[in-house]
Amino acid sequence: MNMRFFLRTHLLAILATSACGDTSEDGDETSDGTGVETTAADSTGGGETTAADSTGGETTGGDSTGADSTGGVDPRAYYDGEASAALGAAGNQSRCSTCHSDDGTATGYSGHTFQNIAYKDNYKGGAADLLGGVNACVTGWMAGEALTAESPEYLGLVEFMQSISDPAETTPNPIMPEVLADEAAYEAAYGGGDATAGAALFTTACGGCHGGALVVGSVAAPGAPMVSMATAGRIAQQVRTSGPPPSGMSDAMDTTPGPMPFFELDELSQQELADIIAFIKAPA
Numbered sequence: 439m440n441m442r443f444f445l446r447t448h449l450l451a452i453l454a455t456s457a458c459g460d461t462s463e464d465g466d467e468t469s470d471g472t473g474v475e476t477t478a479a480d481s482t483g484g485g486e487t488t489a490a491d492s493t494g495g496e497t498t499g500g501d502s503t504g505a506d507s508t509g510g511v512d513p514r515a516y517y518d519g520e521a522s523a524a525l526g527a528a529g530n531q532s533r534c535s536t537c538h539s540d541d542g543t544a545t546g547y548s549g550h551t552f553q554n555i556a557y558k559d560n561y562k563g564g565a566a567d568l569l570g571g572v573n574a575c576v577t578g579w580m581a582g583e584a585l586t587a588e589s590p591e592y593l594g595l596v597e598f599m600q601s602i603s604d605p606a607e608t609t610p611n612p613i614m615p616e617v618l619a620d621e622a623a624y625e626a627a628y629g630g631g632d633a634t635a636g637a638a639l640f641t642t643a644c645g646g647c648h649g650g651a652l653v654v655g656s657v658a659a660p661g662a663p664m665v666s667m668a669t670a671g672r673i674a675q676q677v678r679t680s681g682p683p684p685s686g687m688s689d690a691m692d693t694t695p696g697p698m699p700f701f702e703l704d705e706l707s708q709q710e711l712a713d714i715i716a717f718i719k720a721p722a
């Protein structure tokens with residue numbers, strides 16, 4: 439079971455990065471939608487509403503980009519609605535809001551807040567402009583096809599991001615995944631957390647994906663019981679770096695991320711992650 443899971447996810451991960459979302463594996467993920475809303479009433483706008491609020495007729499393919507005009511689509515839908523999920527690979531259920539919070543301004547999620555994001559001098563992975571920063575997520579985590587500067591989807595996203603950004607805020611966010619020597623080093627750094635405090639944090643930071651096996655790009659997140667089988671050190675390493683080397687994160691530039699996004703210290707403090715791990719590893 440474990441082995442099968444790993445083979446499947448890693449194969450899909452490879453397909454996702456090489457075939458740019460054009461995978462033939464979507465079929466076996468269609469049932470995942472039903473479990474999506476099990477956790478976290480307040481976890482992420484992305485996760486739990488995916489199945490519930492699809493108002494029908496929604497095409498999920500990564501090829502919706504640019505094909506039809508926005509005509510009547512609320513620009514916010516590219517951030518937290520079905521239109522956002524549709525930017526990713528076929529079957530993708532993650533949205534910008536899954537990783538950047540419901541309204542784009544909260545911390546405690548893997549992605550940076552969008553408050554003041556629109557006018558930075560440069561972006562993640564050395565991207566020169568906002569389009570590059572956005573596309574790193576669209577093609578990386580969501581396994582979709584890159585947006586163009588003039589596409590209605592991108593223009594909708596820009597409109598939303600500019601609405602919560604100050605043009606004077608141009609200093610780039612530091613991108614600093616915490617890379618420790620090995621799993622044992624993470625184990626040592628993340629002991630002694632408070633399981634009670636960790637419960638709520640887990641719901642916000644992790645539950646949107648692990649509560650209902652959300653499909654991120656082309657890869658379904660393992661369910662919570664699977665996560666709890668990992669060692670404490672392994673959990674911490676996964677959260678901080680997207681996975682053990684040689685994941686894309688081992689180069690710290692995030693040009694080819696693993697399927698799970700990483701959380702930096704400014705999004706989830708050492709104490710908060712220790713609490714989450716204590717909660718995950720607490721006897722039921």
Ligand code: HEC
Nearest residue numbers: 532533534537548549550561562571572575579611692699
């Ligand atoms: C699966 C999680 C995930 C999804 C989905 C996601 N992002 Fe991100 N995003 C991240 C993470 C993690 C970071 C910060 C770390 C990094 O730069 O890699 C990030 C960084 C960014 C940045 C650059 C921030 C900076 O400071 O350089 C932009 C812009 C961005 N995301 C936009 C988007 C948009 C727009 C969408 C939806 C179309 C989106 N993201 C979807 C996880 C995600």
Ligand code: HEC
Nearest residue numbers: 447643644647654657658659660665668673676677697698
């Ligand atoms: C945006 C969705 C998303 C979020 C949020 C997320 N994960 Fe994940 N997680 C994934 C995916 C997808 C995988 C599968 C990765 C792979 O196949 O390489 C994964 C894998 C894992 C694994 C490896 C499981 C195993 O079988 O070894 C652990 C541990 C884990 N996540 C813990 C967490 C914790 C703790 C949090 C919260 C701090 C979290 N994740 C938040 C999507 C997510």
